[in-house]
Amino acid sequence: MLDQDHIEEVREIGPDLREAIAAGDAERISALLDPLPYSDALRELLALSPVERDGVLELVPAELAAELIEEAPDEMAADLVERLEPERAAEILEELDSDVQADVIGEMDADDAEAVLSEMDAQDAADVRRLAAYEDNTAGGLMMAEVFRFSDKDTVGKVLRTFASEEDDFERYRGQHPYIVNEAGEPTGVVSLRGLLTAKRSAHLTDIMVRPMTVPVDMPLERLEDIFDEHPFLGIPVVDTDGLLVGVVSRSAVAEAVLERSESESLKRQGVVGDELRSMPTWLRSRRRLAWLSANIVLNIIAASVISAYEETLAAVIALAVFLPMVSDMSGCSGNQAVGVTMRELSLGLVRPMDALRVWFKEISVGVINGIALGLLIGIVAWIWKGNPALGLVIGAALALNTMLAVSIGGVVPLLLKRLGQDPAAASGPLLTTVTDMAGFFFVLSFATLMMPWLI
Structure with missing residues (x-):
């Protein structure tokens, strides 16, 4: 539970935050919001007027703005992004994983979405378009395009060097195991971290890999839930109709989708449609x-x-x-x-x-x-x-x-x-x-x- 001092801090931040927005003081805004849990920071953001929210998202670092966007329900996140200039919106979305980007873009007006995508990195934009085309609550709709992949000709040493040299990028893989693909892009194996640490650096990945379980892009949420219940996987590679590796669906993404579906059905039975929040018009x-x-x-x-x-x-x-x-x-x-x-x-x-x-x-x-x-x-x-x-x-x-x-x-x-x-x-x-x-x-x-x- 939050202690009383933290509760008082959350209650008193509003006036200081508005004063910092009016002054255009980006450092002060970040100093007020950054120490808070993201749910509290989002609460403070939504308590502001629409114009003040725009000011916060324009002034704070893109990383913090992205965390606030990710914390918001998809419909509200899309509304926050749509109000920004396309260049700034693209800068913020670039900080998010591809599956979150696709969720937000999918809720936006088509013209606004295309304006933002045109400002993003070409490969990232292509990934978002591809993910947004999949049905919700399927493996394709839940997966992330970022895959920790290596060639079947690579060695253990190359993987370990990647761990050491690309720490920031590795965060985007959410702790995935390295997946091995052949020249065609088909997943042929997966290696465990234990196997990497105990093998010789000169060993080929094909020597220590095991055959991976894969799921098709159209596998429904119900079946994905069953698979994660039956197996201790943190993620499962997703393949398209040609058998090519196109993404990874994580255990956390499936669990979140199950919870969202349950909440959505409960709200619909009570006549509440969409992600209604009292901060909406x-x-x-x-x-x-x-x-x-x-x-x-x-x-x-x-x-x-x-x-x-x-x-x-x-x-x-x-x-x-x-x-x-x-x-x-x-x-x-x-x-x-x-x-x-x-x-x-x-x-x-x-x-x-x-x-x-x-x-x-x-x-x-x-x-x-x-x-x-x-x-x-x-x-x-x-x-x-x-x-x-x-x-x-x-x-x-x-x-x-x-x-x-x-x-x-x-x-x-x-x-x-x-x-x-x-x-x-x-x-x-x-x-x-x-x-x-x-x-x-x-x-x-x-x-x-x-x-x-x-x-x-």
């Missing part, structure tokens, strides 16, 4: 939220129309109003459990859209048991509370059936949405809520209409 945040909330208004009107069709029944048995939200809410909870399990299995690659029938059978089995149990429970409560066994029967039967419907929808709809190319994380929740509300109201009120002589 208010109108942008409002417009994104309203798009989701407006759709929910329409869906809720549809659900409320069921109540309108049974106004006479509801007026005659006013006790039903107490139990309507209970039936819809409890069924919704059951449905959300089913959605959560399906989303989890989708992310792990354990189910596909073609498995919808099997998933439904598994869910309805649970739904029948839980529906009957919950129906009996709430039915008994309604009977005792209102002293009417017929009311208990109506409420209990409605909840039981709605629970079965809810788990069926929650289990299967994400798969159907996936099949249709829609985002299951964003759309499953509103659909489930609408259907469970509408069906719950219908079951309660239609059963009550049939049982009216015993309810009055």
Whole structure:
């Protein structure tokens, strides 16, 4: 945990930082931000106005600016970079690894991105364009283009001399093992650091190398996660369709992608689209939220129309109003459990859209048991509370059936949405809520209409 002195330091830095920006004092700005953890430094940056943020990124050393850009979510990072002059933006991006560069460039407007790329080193720009073309959450989309590679004709001595003479560049390889490639560029081996230190300097790398495991550029995140769970690798070489070595995907990149996917799906289920931060423009945040909330208004009107069709029944048995939200809410909870399990299995690659029938059978089995149990429970409560066994029967039967419907929808709809190319994380929740509300109201009120002589 941060100590109290550090907390106070973070709280008091704002006025000094603004004063340094106004004075154009680059050294003072760096002295204020550099000692802070990058998350705290980014917090201070985002607390500034857009113009002040531009001033910070223009004045501080490119290395520090790059660390702040890397710490920010991709969408915010792209916004920060887009506001800079292309020459300065390119200078900052050059300090980042190629996979981070591609993530930021991929979020930028096409014209702004091309303006920045045109100012970068030609080879670096080509790597970024290539990486940005790969699908997100695949080996190609997660890999870095920097590879610690050597020829199959090189010796142990050359590798060791590289370690000694290129220490700064070596940092960009994130501790990769040296990979060996043939003349065509195909990976033929990998050598361990232990093997390098125990071998003679005159030994050829082919004498101590072992055959490397490789993954194709289109391997999905789920499979990459499994491989890193099964093996203690820090990185795995990535090959293109011709078998040529094009990059390395690291364990840390896969772990970060898994975490980001989980956070993104959780936010989408709550109607938050994109990397929303409160430092973003208010109108942008409002417009994104309203798009989701407006759709929910329409869906809720549809659900409320069921109540309108049974106004006479509801007026005659006013006790039903107490139990309507209970039936819809409890069924919704059951449905959300089913959605959560399906989303989890989708992310792990354990189910596909073609498995919808099997998933439904598994869910309805649970739904029948839980529906009957919950129906009996709430039915008994309604009977005792209102002293009417017929009311208990109506409420209990409605909840039981709605629970079965809810788990069926929650289990299967994400798969159907996936099949249709829609985002299951964003759309499953509103659909489930609408259907469970509408069906719950219908079951309660239609059963009550049939049982009216015993309810009055």
